[in-house]
Amino acid sequence: MSNVKLPIYLDYSATTPMDERVAEKMCEYLTIEGQFGNPASRSHEFGWKAEAAVELARKQVADLINADPREIIWTSGATESNNLAIKGAAHFYKKKGNHLITVKTEHKAVLDTTRQLEREGFEVTYLEPEDTGLIDLEKLKAAIRDDTILISVMHVNNEIGVIQDIATIGELCREKGIIFHVDAAQSAGKVKIDLSELKVDLMSFSGHKVYGPKGIGVLYVQRKPRIRLEAQMHGGGHERGLRSGTLATHQIVGMGEACRIAKEEMATENERIRMLRDRLYNGLNDMEEVYLNGDMEQRIAGNLNISFNFVEGESLIMALRDLAVSSGSACTSASLEPSYVLRALGRNDELAHSSIRFSLGRYTTIEEVDYTIELVKKAVTKLRELSPLWDMYKAGVDINSVEWVAH
Amino acid sequence: MAYSEKVLDHYENPRNVGVIDEDNNVGTGMVGAPACGDVMKLQIKVSDNGIIEDAKFKTYGCGSAIASSSLVTEWVKGKTLDEAAEIKNTHIAEELALPPVKIHCSVLAEDAIAAAITNYKEKNQ
Numbered sequence: 001m002s003n004v005k006l007p008i009y010l011d012y013s014a015t016t017p018m019d020e021r022v023a024e025k026m027c028e029y030l031t032i033e034g035q036f037g038n039p040a041s042r043s044h045e046f047g048w049k050a051e052a053a054v055e056l057a058r059k060q061v062a063d064l065i066n067a068d069p070r071e072i073i074w075t076s077g078a079t080e081s082n083n084l085a086i087k088g089a090a091h092f093y094k095k096k097g098n099h100l101i102t103v104k105t106e107h108k109a110v111l112d113t114t115r116q117l118e119r120e121g122f123e124v125t126y127l128e129p130e131d132t133g134l135i136d137l138e139k140l141k142a143a144i145r146d147d148t149i150l151i152s153v154m155h156v157n158n159e160i161g162v163i164q165d166i167a168t169i170g171e172l173c174r175e176k177g178i179i180f181h182v183d184a185a186q187s188a189g190k191v192k193i194d195l196s197e198l199k200v201d202l203m204s205f206s207g208h209k210v211y212g213p214k215g216i217g218v219l220y221v222q223r224k225p226r227i228r229l230e231a232q233m234h235g236g237g238h239e240r241g242l243r244s245g246t247l248a249t250h251q252i253v254g255m256g257e258a259c260r261i262a263k264e265e266m267a268t269e270n271e272r273i274r275m276l277r278d279r280l281y282n283g284l285n286d287m288e289e290v291y292l293n294g295d296m297e298q299r300i301a302g303n304l305n306i307s308f309n310f311v312e313g314e315s316l317i318m319a320l321r322d323l324a325v326s327s328g329s330a331c332t333s334a335s336l337e338p339s340y341v342l343r344a345l346g347r348n349d350e351l352a353h354s355s356i357r358f359s360l361g362r363y364t365t366i367e368e369v370d371y372t373i374e375l376v377k378k379a380v381t382k383l384r385e386l387s388p389l390w391d392m393y394k395a396g397v398d399i400n401s402v403e404w405v406a407h
Numbered sequence: 408m409a410y411s412e413k414v415l416d417h418y419e420n421p422r423n424v425g426v427i428d429e430d431n432n433v434g435t436g437m438v439g440a441p442a443c444g445d446v447m448k449l450q451i452k453v454s455d456n457g458i459i460e461d462a463k464f465k466t467y468g469c470g471s472a473i474a475s476s477s478l479v480t481e482w483v484k485g486k487t488l489d490e491a492a493e494i495k496n497t498h499i500a501e502e503l504a505l506p507p508v509k510i511h512c513s514v515l516a517e518d519a520i521a522a523a524i525t526n527y528k529e530k531n532q
């Protein structure tokens with residue numbers, strides 16, 4: 001339990017540190033010594049060089065997902081990409097229909113966008129996932145109506161890391177003539193994405209989830225068949241009129257470089273991270289009453305989301321101050337709301353509250369994993385010794401049969 | 408969330424954790440509900456001359472809930488039942504410097520004292 005630096009970062013799904021190589025590249029595009037020009041300046045070399053850098057980055061992103069560089073639109077992040085994709089398509093195709101379908105476990109950047117469209121008069125169906133977190137294709141089929149214009153399903157869930165079958169959903173959408181949007185913020189660089197094969201029309205990406213900078217993202221907009229969008233940001237007509245605003249060369253270069261590295265190192269990196277994640281899971285799973293949230297097979301390598309029964313979530317987070325992890329309980333924000341994702345999987349409040357998301361990444365070490373196992377075990381054991389619920393469980397009392405006096 | 412020194416101290420070193428074997432001179436109170444995120448169990452052992460001579464707790468809940476119950480086990484010891492019933496949630500909240508969102512933890516601790524006293528009195532009518 002020695003030489004690990006505390007706190008240990010196990011929150012790679014929230015954001016990743018930038019790769020050193022990315023940071024170095026970005027620094028070349030900022031100062032008078034570097035290529036600081038406006039990529040839209042057509043009349044001098046400063047502009048041309050910046051434009052060349054932007055186009056190289058566009059190709060690097062396209063290469064990671066096997067797309068055409070002309071299908072890449074720069075945005076400020078996956079939130080903006082989701083907004084542009086969903087609002088842009090809904091507005092453009094509203095004469096065709098008024099109905100959208102998405103899933104209850106989507107990121108807020110999708111759910112709040114469809115809520116806004118509901119206020120504008122669109123109708124939205126929110127599918128309930130199975131208790132694995134995966135969606136049942138038959139239920140999706142049943143939700144499709146004659147006036148359905150768009151289906152939005154995330155590739156990888158940010159809380160539980162489960163991977164949806166976007167290949168099959170894409171076939172279904174194409175067959176029905178429905179636009180298919182995928183939020184791929186959590187899958188890029190972790191799961192192979194081949195857009196020459198996948199029937200996906202719109203796909204959102206984020207720089208800071210792939211060891212690139214924050215504040216940059218991409219929307220993939222398919223060319224064949226061509227998908228039209230109504231712009232959400234108006235101005236100088238950048239990015240084929242879909243997203244105006246001077247391009248942030250350094251951010252773009254950073255995201256390009258991050259995608260280049262991801263493409264090259266993804267396979268070996270995934271293997272290493274999966275080994276660490278499995279070690280963490282095996283280390284914790286020999287305690288009693290530990291529950292995995294979400295499917296184990298259809299899951300990215302770096303995610304482990306588990307609940308510790310009979311331990312309250314906030315006290316657990318308090319005991320784990322040396323770990324940077326996410327909790328399924330939002331008590332700290334003064335609302336006692338458990339994670340809506342875990343609730344959608346049918347987890348009860350107690351288990352949802354005591355869930356911890358460990359997300360491992362490029363810089364996670366085996367020493368950190370071993371330290372984490374010890375720390376979590378100690379904390380859970382201590383809190384269970386304090387817990388009257390644990391005593392009751394041990395005495396064979398069914399906690400659900402007790403009449404609690406709620407306050 | 409930032410915790411006060413006193414909450415951290417009780418959380419790290421909770422006083423009087425445990426279970427007292429049920430008997431006629433023991434009062435047990437259990438309040439709260441798992442779905443609400445906290446359950447407190449407080450036990451008091453009352454001597455023949457009506458003084459609380461021992462107190463133990465077990466709590467499922469956040470750090471502030473654990474601290475509140477730990478604190479009241481210290482406070483009730485040596486008191487008569489009437490004196491213990493005087494302990495109010497405001498005293499607990501003040502002592503632990505609980506923020507507004509955690510006031511319910513101190514309320515629960517007050518409820519736990521009341522429940523333990525009631526249970527003792529029921530047994531010794």
Ligand SMILES: Cc1ncc(COP(=O)(O)O)c(C=O)c1O
Nearest residue numbers: 077078079107109158185186206
């Ligand atoms: C699935 C998903 N979609 C969208 C976002 C938002 O991305 P960004 O921070 O780039 O706006 C995130 C990150 O929090 C995410 O995990």
